[in-house]
Amino acid sequence: MRLQLQGRRFRFSLRQPLRTAAGVLDAREGWLLRIEASDGALGWGEVAPLDFAERPLCAVGLEQLVGEWMSRSHLEERLPMLSPALGFGVGAALAELDGLVGKAARQGWLAAPRSAELLPAGDRMLHQLEQLLEQRGRQRQLTVKWKVAADPDPQEWLLLEALLERLPSTASLRLDANGGWSRATARRWMERLVGDPRFAWLEQPLAPNDQEGLDELAGLGPVALDESLDQDPSLRDHWCGWQVRRPLLEGDPRPLLRQLQECVPYRMLSTAFETGIGRRWLHHLAALQQQGPTPVAPGLAPGWCPSGPLFSDDPNAVWEAAA
Numbered sequence: 001m002r003l004q005l006q007g008r009r010f011r012f013s014l015r016q017p018l019r020t021a022a023g024v025l026d027a028r029e030g031w032l033l034r035i036e037a038s039d040g041a042l043g044w045g046e047v048a049p050l051d052f053a054e055r056p057l058c059a060v061g062l063e064q065l066v067g068e069w070m071s072r073s074h075l076e077e078r079l080p081m082l083s084p085a086l087g088f089g090v091g092a093a094l095a096e097l098d099g100l101v102g103k104a105a106r107q108g109w110l111a112a113p114r115s116a117e118l119l120p121a122g123d124r125m126l127h128q129l130e131q132l133l134e135q136r137g138r139q140r141q142l143t144v145k146w147k148v149a150a151d152p153d154p155q156e157w158l159l160l161e162a163l164l165e166r167l168p169s170t171a172s173l174r175l176d177a178n179g180g181w182s183r184a185t186a187r188r189w190m191e192r193l194v195g196d197p198r199f200a201w202l203e204q205p206l207a208p209n210d211q212e213g214l215d216e217l218a219g220l221g222p223v224a225l226d227e228s229l230d231q232d233p234s235l236r237d238h239w240c241g242w243q244v245r246r247p248l249l250e251g252d253p254r255p256l257l258r259q260l261q262e263c264v265p266y267r268m269l270s271t272a273f274e275t276g277i278g279r280r281w282l283h284h285l286a287a288l289q290q291q292g293p294t295p296v297a298p299g300l301a302p303g304w305c306p307s308g309p310l311f312s313d314d315p316n317a318v319w320e321a322a323a
Helices: 054-065 072-081 084-097 124-136 153-166 183-193 211-218 227-231 254-261 276-290 315-321
Strands: 002-020 023-037 042-047 069-071 117-119 143-147 172-176 199-203 223-225 242-245 267-269
Touching (some): 002 072, 023 084, 124 143, 153 183, 223 227, 227 242, 254 267, 254 276
Parallel strands (some): 199 223
Antiparallel strands (some): 002 023, 002 069
16 A cells, blocks of 8 residues: 655634643644555544754754655554654554544544643632632542642642632642652642642642652652653653653654553543544543543643634544645
């Protein structure tokens, strides 16, 4: 079978800027990818790196792939050498061509389970929490994720106490420091929270390269790795605690798809703020995770992306919206 790749650029702004210890994210951009097989079948992918340094690698890789007809084996040989974001786009399209996901698959595209709610950094957190509680009441399924390590620690400590006063007893709380804490700060927060039944985990509390510190902290309470998994992908096979998996940033998604189909535990699916093409994958993988031994609310950041055809479930509509 011979294949031809096409790419189309997209860009959109988030509904509100996301401020983290790593900086401010207010927009997403990248490429939509369409692979056409010689028999007319189509597979769709999305290429949207978060790392600014990865964008030129994706651009160069796409330039080398787009437009020419090539054999399936040639593309599969090239895939492991592609940058992670581009690897996702190509692998996702090939998986759809093969019927591993999508209309040809036995389950089709699975719908997303209920997501955790993403709370912004700083004082706006309390206002958004109050709005959320007013909308959803005291539902037992409420899971919130708060971005921390973006403001001075004394200020965030006071906000934590205010959050804990307001958060229902049946809710679940995740704190995401994006690698922004010192060991002493992370230990202090862990000791404050570890006895609270609402506490789920600290997400990437220390720098990705401080694996020794992360291991020590995990001896005190639950730690979920995120950026560490991107910096050292071998941790995906060795870290026994929670893993925050952002499939659009990891490369070929077929290994993760297979793991979730085999019910591997302690995986949590998280958004990188996708268009509708990437979102289909995120929702499908999150639904598979729910069927496994450790079901947990995914991090889909509801309400943070705009609406419109770029976020449609129909890949043709997404493709046309990016024109």
